[in-house]
Amino acid sequence: MSEIPAIELRKINKSFGPVHANKDIDLVVKKGSIHGIIGENGAGKSTLMSILYGFYHADDGDIIIKGKKVTIADSKAAIGMGIGMVHQHFMLVDNFSVLENVVLGAEDSALLAGGLSRARTELKRLEEEYELRVDPEALIQDLPVGLQQRVEILKALYRSAEVLILDEPTGVLTPAEADHLFKILDVLKNQGKTVLLITHKLREIMAVTDTVSVMRRGEMVATRETGNTSMEELAELMVGRSVLLRVDKEPAQPEAPVMEVENLTVTDSRGVQVVKDVSLSVRAGEIVGIAGVSGNGQSELLETLSGIRRATSGTLKIQGESIDLGSSTLDAADMRRKNMGHVPEDRHRMGLINSFTEYENSILGYHRDPAYSRGLLMDLGAIKKNAVAEIEKYDIRPPNPMLKTANFSGGNQQKIVLAREIERDPEVLLIGQPTRGVDIGAIEFIHRRIVELRDAGKGILLVSVELDEIRALSDRVLVMFDGKIVGERGSNADEGELGLLMAGVEDNRMTAEGGVQ
Template sequence: MNKPNMSQGLDTSTQPAIELRKINKSFGPVHANKDIDLLVKKGSIHGIIGENGAGKSTLMSILYGFYTADDGDILVDGKTVTIPDSKTAISLGIGMVHQHFMLVDNFSVLENVVLGAEGGASLSGGLGRAKSELQRLEDEYELKVDPDALIEDLPVGLQQRVEILKALFRGAEILILDEPTGVLTPSEADHLFKILDVLKNQGKTILLITHKLREIMAITDTVSVMRRGEMVATRKTSETSMSELAELMVGRSVLLNVDKKPAEPKERVLEVNNLSVVDSRGVKVVKDVSFNVRAGEIVGIAGVSGNGQSELLETIAGIRRADQGTLWIDGDEIDLRAKPLDPAEMREKSLGHVPEDRHRMGLVTKFAEYENSILGYHTDAIYSKGPLLDIAKIKQLAEVEIEKYDIRPPSPLLKTANFSGGNQQKIVLAREIERDPTVLLVGQPTRGVDIGAIEFIHKRIVELRDAGKGILLVSVELDEIRSLADRILVMFDGKIVGERTPDADEGELGLLMAGVEGEAK
């Protein structure tokens, strides 16, 4: 495919904020960025999209001074510059908000904002001036947050505001945001977009790195597409579509909507009755919840993050202890207060679990792919050779899963930390689905996953349903719930406040998610 003229269709009458020319970067044999050209107009929101591993973050890390390009030119405000480190990038007015925040949890908001920019040995007067400047920035850019609050006490959305304030405090005119909504609820993401619009209207230039096409269409002025280290297209957002961008990202036509036939639900395979869960703080986070899942259907649980969905899933999986309730699975009824569950016991009852946080619960990232492919199932006889694990057989079976689930790179020996987020998720899905569970719990199936992997994961979940399995799906992505689920349960404040079909009005579901039951009928 011939690369288009990157400035085609763009207004270059004003000096661009950023221009990259023929940027190259390799890591050993991997050519992460190949002759990248990019022009970013001042005072605009410019999206950069691509699959995981396309080279987006590498390119932005070069612009922010984390990496040095092997060759090529960087121009800021029309002047050729060298950016050997982030301190230089900051001095040039470039700030970056990382996907995983760079904050000190037990420091206050103000302390985090001034950290590294204290301005002298004596902090007392400096902190007073910094607090005044922070207040000015909060007012000007609608980034309200308590300067004295500890970071560990703030929700994720407010922590992200602190990261943006840090960059603005250091004089950023160009702001890079790397996958900024990956950790946000839908309402938090909407608020972030309003903030970005305010920043743009105040003359700031924003580079938005994401793989979420809906976000690109909603907030950007221009979008550039990367694929396998190359810049393959730049479009005015108003002149493109999600389907065109998806095809440019993966190099083929992509099915954006889930293709599935109507469900044919059969017998109950999971029933939850009067389940309540109290967390470590003594707060009841799941409140008298009852529902069932039948063979051959996907039951989706919708809701804003933090309304009990995570605790519900972990309790059914045997990870978290219940305060009260009964669970019926695989023909057995279990009194959860009398008999706490255990994850191994639930696996024996043919319940698979794809956890919401693959890093914390689903994988040991320092282990190789083949080792992660049997986590939780390593005592199964199929993996043993006498008293020892049959490593050769485990690797062989891992290779079969790698091919079947299109896991890249196709190496069972590679450390799991070196796989992209989408491929890490495929490793977890392959491990759980290939055990042929009667019931599969899936938490946030496509969080941090690119569009090609999303399509693949959705197909696998539907195939499992069509094979007669029962699936309980939790996602904060309402579009995902509506596309995959055959029945939708809505959770708010630890309770199930309604059940709807996937064709229910989005506004009605939104009201239920906000706890407005009376208006949502």
């Protein structure tokens, strides 16, 4: 047991213009341990790791690796010092094989053949040693994300990484895949590697780490032995006050259905069926949650219902009207006129125009509403007045309607979208990933608004990949897998059961095999 830490950071500082992203960060990572770093989005975790991996340079402070003070000029230098990184978004070439990806950038010589055969032997050894099985000849594009991530880990090990940094590694994984990843991390640890796990999910920290450090607004606020702390304590440290992990709500009082979908099938541009024969209904005064790992048709379902995407076939009943979605030409504006609001999954790509001001974004999709226009012209007075009112009601900060939305934080951007859609008083609200990339304080606020809307007798269809969120908010939970609805549960659904459904284990098989352990 060596007492020299694998990595030690002393008084690291980093500023981007006016933003002090890292303030006097001290961190000691023991060799052969799994060390978690947790914090809200924007707490400075990624900046700190980027400094360690050579993407950024600290303004001041020392980096000490294995007892020696170093400067890390770039990622190549970091790799040379035995630091490997698995990025949140994989850095893989889709149409290369696993082997080619592993070798890429470490080819040894101008001719590939020799390097490749050496790499194949080495890869085989690594696979055996760390139980990281993956076919070296498979193309990346044919592998599920879980295996792609394994390739990223292999890449780092191939470059003799002693310290592995994983940035939000479970964001794209099913619960089962995540569990498998944690097993891999355990094996790595037992083989003497050091793992730095960046995440904002408390559960993961509790499940795998030995030590956990909490960051808040650029500062390292605490380091704890994982065994001596609790989720509640960590959550409190992350936000600086205690937070309700549950949403307070009364049982739903559902009334008549406000939206019914029958036999909806959607085919994407490649001709692949992404939504398969989905039927569901949403009643007034209830929140219907759709759980599922992202990429199982939820996005397409929302986009079709909101008029953005065309369906192949299916019927939508809304406001007493039955619409044949296979032949309708209704666009998003038409659906809004039918009192359907839509908070899209991706606010940057769809929900906001980030180069526009807050007030311009506050009417996106409603700009033809007579309340905000006079003939051909926009009624800027009315638009700004409405924007100011929404800013006040939703506590959007900074309270400046003239600011471009790009300059708001994630949580405030989401509030701008939410305010726009809720304040138009829709009968049905489609919501995708309401709290993705949003800090805990704003999550609480957003969840409260959604429940208030439900209590006002509106129907809500909620899509989220965060199981906790689905369970906290929904009155009924539908699970989507491979374009189909594979199961329905009540508001107190068992998490393990939902997880299995999300992973494609069929409802009947689950009961046949004696349920969940």
